[in-house]
Amino acid sequence: KQEVTQIPAALSVPEGENLVLNCSFTDSAIYNLQWFRQDPGKGLTSLLLIQSSQREQTSGRLNASLDKSSGRSTLYIAASQPGDSATYLCAVNLQGAQKLVFGQGTRLTINP
């Protein structure tokens, strides 16, 4: 059974710092991996999607990497801003099943 773990569960940093969020998964047979952002009481916004054949994806200040063989992904946020405060979720798309398994999320707070 695929399990997705995110570390840390919560993170608080001052504005302007670069930071890394971690995601690990137990079964490397994935179709792709996505990083989402969730604001309190809201739905999910997709940030980055990495196909299983890719190593990384970039969008603005965000960079996500994928090491499928070791079951790890990282989300790098550069020059953090208070508006980046949210819960960040990673999810793996199971190969052949086309359904997402989510991690518990990292609750990020950027302090002005």
Next chain:
Amino acid sequence: GAVVSQHPSWVICKSGTSVKIECRSLDFQATTMFWYRQFPKQSLMLMATSNEGSKATYEQGVEKDKFLINHASLTLSTLTVTSAHPEDSSFYICSARVAGTDTQYFGPGTRLTVL
């Protein structure tokens, strides 16, 4: 970008009543929709996969007679929580997969509170 809506955005009901939640893809066709439940400070748990024109596939531990799913068209799936109880109070989120792709878009969620 593609938009998925949910209605209602929040609902409060009495224990024992049934509640229907709608999930609509507004500008694309979705042959597959997914229903998730999220308890406070927890992650999303997949409840069921809804395929247009066929029966939904439920995840282990999810009661199909309690959570009725109907996917009658390529743009609408409904989740009915029957005989709701306080433990069913949760945030329900749907997602819709664009037909012919592996891209999913998520709805804004529905907050259900059962008194």
